[in-house]
Amino acid sequence: MKLASAFKYMNKDIQQVERQIREVTNAENSMIQSASNHLLNAGGKRIRPIFVLLSSKFGDVNQDKIINVAVALELIHMASLVHDDVIDHAMVRRGKPTVNKQWDNGTAVFTGDYIFARTLELLKPFKNNRLHTVLSNTIHELCIGEIEQIRDKYDVEQSFLTYFRRIKRKTALLIASSTQMGAIAANVDRATENMLNRYGYFIGMSYQIIDDILDFTSSEKELGKPVGSDLLNGHITLPTLFALENSNVKQAINDFFLSDYADTQYIYDVIQTIKHSHAIERAYQVSQQYLEKALALVDGLPNIEEKRLLKQVALYLGERKF
Numbered sequence: 001m002k003l004a005s006a007f008k009y010m011n012k013d014i015q016q017v018e019r020q021i022r023e024v025t026n027a028e029n030s031m032i033q034s035a036s037n038h039l040l041n042a043g044g045k046r047i048r049p050i051f052v053l054l055s056s057k058f059g060d061v062n063q064d065k066i067i068n069v070a071v072a073l074e075l076i077h078m079a080s081l082v083h084d085d086v087i088d089h090a091m092v093r094r095g096k097p098t099v100n101k102q103w104d105n106g107t108a109v110f111t112g113d114y115i116f117a118r119t120l121e122l123l124k125p126f127k128n129n130r131l132h133t134v135l136s137n138t139i140h141e142l143c144i145g146e147i148e149q150i151r152d153k154y155d156v157e158q159s160f161l162t163y164f165r166r167i168k169r170k171t172a173l174l175i176a177s178s179t180q181m182g183a184i185a186a187n188v189d190r191a192t193e194n195m196l197n198r199y200g201y202f203i204g205m206s207y208q209i210i211d212d213i214l215d216f217t218s219s220e221k222e223l224g225k226p227v228g229s230d231l232l233n234g235h236i237t238l239p240t241l242f243a244l245e246n247s248n249v250k251q252a253i254n255d256f257f258l259s260d261y262a263d264t265q266y267i268y269d270v271i272q273t274i275k276h277s278h279a280i281e282r283a284y285q286v287s288q289q290y291l292e293k294a295l296a297l298v299d300g301l302p303n304i305e306e307k308r309l310l311k312q313v314a315l316y317l318g319e320r321k322f
Contacts, residue, residue, distance in 0.1 A: 009309065010053055013067065017049045020071045024118050035099045035111040039078060047207075048073040050313065051175060052182035055196045057306040059186030065126065069185045072122040072135065073178045075115050080142055080170075082112035087150060088233045092225045131184050138177040145169025153234035154257040156250055160241055164205070171211075172204030195297050199310065202294035207317050209287040212237035214320075216275045228271035238286060242279035249273060291318035 025036040049070035056066045084090070085098040086108045092098060100108035116139070123131055148166050152158050179200030183193040214223065215230045216239055223229070230237050234257060236244075244250045249270060256267045274280070294314050301307045 009305075010050065013053050013063070013070075014046060014049065016067050017046065017053075017070050017074070020067055021074060024071060024075065024122065025115060031103070031107060032111055032114050035103055035107055036115065038096075038102055039082060039099055039111070041096075044074075044078070046074060047317070048077055048175060048178040051178040051200060051203075052185075054306045054310055054313070055179040055182030055188070055200075056186040057304060058183060058192050058196070058302060059188035061186050066182065066185055068122045068125070069131070069181050070178075072119045073174065073181065075119040075122075076135075076139065076142070077174060079112040079115040079119070080146070080174075082108050082115070083146065086112075087146070088229075090225065090229070090233075096224070126185070128184060131181055134177055134181055134184065138173055141169045141173050145171075145173075149235065152236065155236065156244055156254050156257070158236055158241075160238075163236065163238060163241055167205060167208040167212075168201075171208040172201050175204035175207065176200035192301060195300055199294050199297040199314075202290045202297070203314055203317060206287045206290035206294065206314075209238050209283055209290070210318065210320060213239055213280055213283050213287070216271060217280060228268065231271060231274075232267065238283040239274055239279045242282045243274045243277055246277075249277075287318065291315075 022037075022040060025040065026033065052070040052073055053066060056069075082099050086100050086105050089100075090098050091101045098108070099111055120135075123135060126132070145166055145168075148162075149170065152162060152166065176197050177200070180193060180197035183196045188196070212230065215237065216228060218227065220227050226232065231240060231253070240253070244253070252266070252270045256270070291314060295311060298307060298311045298314065301310070
């Protein structure tokens, strides 16, 4: 299944999301406007808006309001990417220069802040306090996840629990909020809302683990950034955690971190070792466990067309190769 088939089903809604994203990020300041446009033109899968839209179909849909929620979740994601790139000194994302590379760190930070602020304005028309509570909690947890990622850089002794808690905050909760907020905005019953929320969480965990695997197994052209970027930036992901059980790999990575990146070729050899090790398959197995939990939850949802699409989108995300 291609994600495009879900887009085709919701083509009109997705086009409206795209238009509104551009309208919302239209800034009075020309530099922020240019930086926002640059970020938008880099593209994206629009996964979070898709989940908002699909989840809303289980209730009473007010399309204009649902679009606002879909746009809000995507903008939070976009803002977090801008801030991530500043922290990692990243030069390329999705095959194009990052905002901090194209301009500077200050412009990138304030562009991210501007996008965050615009997100909050989108939900002003909603009277349901639960929407605002979920959104504020999501941003709160996302920020903690970002801080934890900085804290955990270069730490070859970190635990699996530390990794899972970090990706829950950085990725899974935002996808879970997409499914939950779509449900809340459409007045979906609590039982269905809870299933959609848990579905989003499990998908988010699976999705991030797949991303971490692809950082080793895809090409630079497919990734839109250098292969092994996570490890090059000091981030220990699930494949690396499994690989660290090999004392030689652990010593090599630790030596690289302590060497102030003196020999880049040295770490590229380690990246290739991890790529061709059992660590990749073990990480896939963990991702599949989360995916299976998400699919089991879909089975309990009301029988409408969107139930089938949620299952298909889950399978696509769990099986993607780049």
